[in-house]
Amino acid sequence: MHTIYYNGTILTMDSHQQTATALCVEDGKIIKVGDDSMILSLKKEETQIIDLQGKVMMPGFIDPHSHFIGVANSLSQCDLSEAVSFDDIINKMKAFIKENPIKNGEWIFGTNYDHNFLKEKRHPDKFILDQISKDFPVVLIHASGHMGIANSKALELQHITDQTKDPDGGKYDRIDGTNEPNGYMEENAFNQFRNNTPMIDIETMLKLVLKAQDIYASYGITTVQDGMVTPPLFQLLKYVAESDMLQLDVVGFVDLDHSHDLIREKEYVNRYHHRLKLGGYKVFLDGSPQGRTAWMSTPYQNAKDGYCGYPTLKDERLYSLIETALSEDQQLLAHCNGDAASQQYIDQFEKVLQSHPNWEAHRPVMIHAQLVRKDQLERMKEIDMMPSFFVAHTYYWGDIHIENFGKERADHISPAKDALDLGIPFTFHQDSPVLPPDMMKTVWCAVNRQTKNGQSIGDCERIGVYDALKAITINGAYQYFEEDSKGSIEEGKLADLVILDKNPLEIDPKDLANIIVLETIKEGKTIFKRNK
Template sequence: MWRNLAVGLGWMAMSGIALAADADKIYINAQIVTMNDAQPAAQALAIKDGLVIAVGDQQSVLAHKSATTKVIDLKGKTLLPGFVDAHGHVSMTGLQAVSANLLPAPDGKGNSIAALQQILKEYAATPLARSKGIIIGFGYDDAQLKERRAPTRQELDAVSRDKPVLVIHQSGHLGALNSKALQMVGLNADSKDPEGGQIQREADGRTPNGVLEETAWFASGMKLIQPSPADYAAMLLAGQQLYARFGFTTGQDGRSDENSNKTWAGLAQGNKMLIDVVSYPDLAMPFTDELMRSAWNQRAYRGHFRVGGVKLSLDGSPQGKTAFLSHPYHVPPKGKPADYRGYPTFRDDEAERLIDKAYANNWQLLVHANGDAAADQMLSGVGKAVAKYGLLDRRNVMIHAQTVREEQLDAMQRLGIVPSFFGMHAYYWGDWHRDETLGPQRADRISPAMSALHRGMTFTQHHDAPVAFPDAIAILDAVVNRRTRSRDILGPDQRLPIAVALKSITLWAAWQHFEDGSKGSIEPGKLADLVVLSANPMTIDPEHLRSIQVLETIKEGNTIYQAKAPASVKSVKSVKSAKAAKDAAK
């Protein structure tokens, strides 16, 4: 129903026919950055039934005012399309929201192992930890810890010997367990390393020291996190609330598992979703085939949820030194040889088999490839699949593409692969990459978005939450300035213009999801997914981008997040998301 209305309104707008509908709401006195090249800026917009029906100068938009229209005066504040998540993990963000915050400054206080221990002890005393019988912390980062290493099982035993203690690396690709947790998951000196992962050992070379990498972590560490259905639903709602706080109206659940998809479906059927969530289940998992054959796998949302395609992970994280590189790490991890390059998740033949499966079924494919050797695996597999099944408009995505080389970008362009860059690394781990993982020359080219732009490629930027907060403003600051924590500029020639950076998290991100017909820009006929900012990113000094605040997030015309607004900002009270999208599948 609403899809048809959107198409009709869009056609009328393009045809120059006046839209006579009385507006539900009109925003005036705004600096509107539309992301629509045909009309880049405006001062007012009108909304009806969750859709934009007019955008332009104040006088023409106010023509849609009726006796029942709410007029909201933004008094010079900036209005943009709601941010679209090109890659993140909304379900894991929910886990982050209910865990102890182990992030280092500026997002937390986890800058030493002693600080982690204190944070975990304080969390252990909370009603949540006492009731669940487990102590969970999220976000430790050995790159920022004073000790420059992960906590060991003995250091986590100092938090508790009786309860399992589990801490998750900020990348999500590693974790550490105390002795109780290791015992519960059955890991001991006789345990073997799984393919695509490692169990770190103590000096005897046998006894686990508590740290698990990649598939060892996913297979064992995550077993300890088994929330009840009600708790899991609450976690997923908490993740959506965090997204809304940062201005996102569309979130992605990349590499989603069976439990999260069942819970998303339940929330959608119960009309309990706050934002749109598009899920990409793990291609390598057995449950995925059935999910991809279900009614959830479609382009239209049902109750604000849908399955968009599949996710395949080919390596780990560069900051954790598990990404698969073509050349050795600048400083190898302790105990590793000088030629250590990380390692792949799958053998080449298995990666090719899985890529072929996605192409054979015409499933959109998102491939996690941080290291350039992992990128080579993807390019080889996709090249063979394209030769077999044809190119088509698949919009398959290389997620992260952090160390992708120039000739690899050429191959991506030929094969129709969309780069989705994790440009926030320039700030969060730029110094670490320069000094530890990649060395100065390779670090300067990390997340080479300008190289893609020079080729005329459409690309996106993402936050990979909960690896970083789902913070769109932090993305803009990182990719426009590329300043590290130490204020160095990492690869100045890869800095993006602000207009391009904004497109990469709005219109181009919507395009990546095949949703640019309804999202990503402010145009008549599109969803009224909007964000109100304290300043205009197009005109502010780029060095001050990080100071911009999200004041309000609007999903289909209704406020789903509102900051404690300054006196100069008036808006409607927060309400539930509109029912319009609920009927989209009818």
Template sequence: MSGAPADRIFFGGDVVTVDRDDRVVDAVAVAGGRIAAVGRRDDVMALRGPGTAVTDLGGRALLPGFVDAHGHLALTAQKLASANLSPPPIGRVTCIGDLQREMREQIERRDLAPGEWVIGMGYDDTDVEERRHPDRDDLDAVSREHPVVALHVSAHLLAANSRALEVAGISGVTPDPEGGRIRRRDNGDATGVLEETAMNAVFARLPQPSGQEAEEQALAAMEYYASFGATTAQEAALFSPSFMQACLRLSDAGEMPLDVVAYPLYTLARGMLAADSGRGHGRRFRLGGMKLLTDGSIQGYTAYLSRPYHAAAAGREPSYAGFPTFGSQEKLNAAVADGYANGWQVLAHANGDAAIGMVIEAARAADESHPGVDRRTTIIHAQTIREEQLDEVRELGLYVSFFPGHVYYGGDRHREVFLGPERAARINPMRSALDRGIPVTLHHDSPVTPPDILTAVWSAVNRVTSGGRELGPEQRMTPREAVRAVTIDAARQLFEEERKGSIEVGKLADLVLLAANPLTADPMRIREIVVEETVKEGETVYVP
């Protein structure tokens, strides 16, 4: 090897390249933010110069920086600034009283004046003692002077107090919007729980952060992601112009620690993408395409299934199977065709198999009218996709991004409450997809769960619930497959495989240093592996 001296050389451990041959080598050299050499220690050390930093891995492992295949960086930033209403192990809310305490502490912690919004995120109605959503009365008990909002763990429902409903203009006579529902009492009054598009009236009234606040929140979220080894983050439902502008300012100033790829919601995509044909002008920020929401959340009873839920939702008929957020197949077909016609990559959220069927039909129709392009259309979650639907996905060349956290965090309730044993065992059928040659990625869906990619890998490899029970072990991935799904395969989903996702000469020096190699560690201990350093283009962006 020859060339300019390296800026840094790593040696003395497993360098997991994730290249075409899945090589594990002795050493890697970094120069000018890119990989300069990969291979045997003696060969790579030929690039050592007087100014080269040398890092002895000491038996640890170096992997490509993790690539976020689906998450919500802006909403994660919001959650970090909000009351944490999550149940254990993420938070400490086990009952509605705990939720109220967290919201009251948020008022005190942020010294909120009367009239200012109080926001909490992450509650799970199926994981509190009362087994119900908080209602307007519960949140009125937190405060009547403030608009108070609690966002469900799925981010597909929220609960609002009376003041927030009043500010949003929601009353007993407000009609349900298309693709949404205002839950009501027997007398017709709103309970305070809003489903899907019904939340938009509240979202429209939430205060926007100042430019400086938006930058600070974005940086905090990126630093949080970096602590889990991520070097590329995703904002997969961009709706906040202030967040986008904050990222662009930080990128232009050279202050963004990570790459960020954002996908505006379809209703906003034309304005954002058409106004920026370059997909974002920032060095580390770009717009990747558009995001469609075709149904909701299984744990929120708003995912669109072909068969009824296992245990009927409160206030619903036994035959209830959820609903689509698009009012008709024709409307969804038009949205996907619009994306194809404009050359926008399409990410389509679909949890229920009925919604997945709608996405497949829309992709087929759009492909017939706009054929012959590498689009990498991705079904996000695909939680209950059926075997015959996977055949159609393969035929159409679609990608699938699975959320293995459903197995760990919610698997027991999927089996006992939402889907029943048979359907629950097949949630996130990774093995069925891989065996068909379908491109598969893994994600964490932050802030639904923390942006902990190693826990996503662990869950995909072991398929064990938080209660310690196996759930669909026949759908497990191997550690090698799971690591590829959060590195090179995730980069490929984002059209970035030529510049990141593996440790190969010429690619960006995006790296994560781990205390152990997840390919050789005890599979049940993968999530315990410590991230010891995250490197973005040769620069350290995280150390514990």
């Protein structure tokens, strides 16, 4: 197929030719970029000519970290993001059950509750959830994904009792003065619990996957990540891919601590097969800053007994996992929110490289990097470790971070300007389903750094619009080792494109979040078009 787009503003994200007005696409690739007269001269008899009518075209946005199947799963769950109290949670869940009748054996899930925004200012417990149902298992998933609550029936089905011990890197909360679990779980305790809940039936799941794919495309995303792939999840992704249901490129990262053998799926390792590839490994090193489980080097504000959060892995185990990844020439992504977790990752990575001086680092990534310090960024640069910042935290949880860490530390959440000044490439993500994969909202957050309550949070870490756009385009391609085929509009690259209604470089930066994605194009084919 031969297509010409003209009469637009094309932000190429190519440092050699930053703007153009037209481009020509053939067989899914960009064959020419230039001005209208040049490109229109390439017209053939069969050419499809599209007038951009002054709209803005950019490279398709690249998601550097999310959970693709998690987004699909969340579509089957009750959204509690607007819940303001325990009673509100109960009422929303009961209404959800009424609208979605539950069959025997089914579990009932609520997602995206946040104790920080509830009237009670604490997590619910099993007694609250028992008011939703005592007959069916009920589970609430915190907005961070790092903690949750189960009702009595769910605890019973998973045999969690007063004899159940806390796992390393996690805990079960207990009823005061007893060992009886009160239903609240965090980190590895909740991860283990979730892994043992039944999956949705395959027919329903496939429909949800298609809906999730449409959601990503509606935000201009053409490459998406599944950031913690386990064997059941890979089998689902593989089925979807081999059924030719994927319109987006999906990059999966294998749970290195528990699912190492998946990397034997050679057909998918470091190359796309039916739009799916395994890009390497992923590990978790700590928890959530808004949930106060992120591992810090100095205590949280108003913390009892100098509480600093806690790690998920011991140093020796992390060293071994890094060694495994690098010995197999695989990229490693590590979830690090607190600066102590960042320190652990950097320390152990350096030790592995010192022990094996001939090994390559393979562009390791620090996922979230919320509280990474400037001195740590300097060390990251030396080992080619790049941060992927969850910079939208500045808006969605900025006020909570000021409470949890004090203004000085909170001002340096997601320190994109520090990374920029050091010449470190970085990316931006939303950790979907934690937040919708809204790239332009994230760009707004990085440029404006304003909390929900209107507070400024780290003016010193603000960056310009163009550098923020690089974080969701060419830098994303670089993170995936795909900078030769994606991330900018250049001859020979894939025609992964997005059309916007306004030019982000020309409007008031305060209006960036209001930019609308009009169309998303994957390899020359429109996969999303907004209705007028």
